[in-house]
Amino acid sequence: MRLAELSARSGVSTATIKYYLREGLLAPGRQLNATTAEYDEGHLRRLRLVRALIQVGRVPVASAREVLKHVDDESLGRTIRLGAALWALPQAPEPDEEDPATAAATTEVDRLLRTLGWETAREIGALSPVHRSLVALVATQIRLGYPCDAETMAPYAELMHQAAARDLDRMETYESDTEMVESAVSSAVLFEPVLRALHRLAQEEESARRYGLE
Amino acid sequence: MRLAELSARSGVSTATIKYYLREGLLAPGRQLNATTAEYDEGHLRRLRLVRALIQVGRVPVASAREVLKHVDDESLGRTIRLGAALWALPQAPEPDEEDPATAAATTEVDRLLRTLGWETAREIGALSPVHRSLVALVATQIRLGYPCDAETMAPYAELMHQAAARDLDRMETYESDTEMVESAVSSAVLFEPVLRALHRLAQEEESARRYGLE
């Protein structure tokens, strides 16, 4: 498969593919001669993943490169490789240490994790980008005057835990580590918007049931 | 409160506040004379909401203006006002009608809604931006070769339905429609990232429980 065909089958313009090659998001094809390179199904698959990351997941090109670097790093163990790939995904803004709301948020998040018995999350704590961004988000809610304490969040966290258990069950069906890590990245970037859409649909449905359409 | 104080208390530069005024995201202050305008707590609150929408929710300025327009439109009924505000939020890319994956995705989403008994969502169907973006997202998953059928999604949808019911319970605690709509927007834009962070934290926790930290 040459560039033009890769472009046709993926729906991505040749100029953009060249751009991704330059940015290291896509491995170069097998060079046949000075003016021809050949691509395979793997390139097509990777290109579709890159598109999904960037267009659906709104992942910046630089972050996408980091994520894919970890996905491709076969020297790492399964868990580390997965963590490295997921932690490279962009998170919400960092917490503002100056802000008193951040201190309150830190307390609430810690209380939440204790309530839930998520000991690992508590121990890793501020090391995890996810943990830090959760603190920043809770701080923003507090600043706007919306209650966002451990009691409010706990039932939602339980629901998300059920979802996460299901995610891992699905991932265990993959044989190779590479497939698993790739599916985890896909899940984080593509399945989360699906969850969000389901959430909003459920809100519309429930709202219509309670108050009618009017 | 004058511009400088509004800026100090919100942490937003005066230049940026002027920009928001120009863009119609913030109502002008009460003009005291040719060179002085006065702002109140309401302006501060709205400014913080605007910041949250743009910085945390990554809502484009133009969309934020649309959303706030509906939030402020007291002539509308509660349900319509809420729907209008939420539908103005940016969604994932639109489905590509050409793509055969879109057809498959439409089938699966319809099957899902039938399984769940979400009749309103089925009837509104393609009218809802949320519905359309769900179809587009499922199509992307299918294109990448990940199973994303009604059976896979149904349990997640049930979980999201529980979350949505809880959301509406929380919203009912607000007295005025304006407060309620504002909290719904906040919930959609700020609480969804909280849910996402909880989801990822839960994944880390569950993964550590199953496979250890290594």
Place this chain on the structure above:
DNA sequence: CTTCCTTGGAAAGTGTCACTATCCAAGCAT
């Protein structure tokens, strides 16, 4: 009063980012 600082408003400029257009010389197909 006058000098300095601040205010709000308008217009143009900046930085980032994801492309996209333009060139170019080297093949390959007719």
Place this chain on the structure above:
DNA sequence: ATGCTTGGATAGTGACACTTTCCAAGGAAG
């Protein structure tokens, strides 16, 4: 040989969220 496509390099584009610069009018301090 001629007209196409190819890969590669470089510069340009458009959207977007600010920022900077400039200005004239107002108020405050000496």
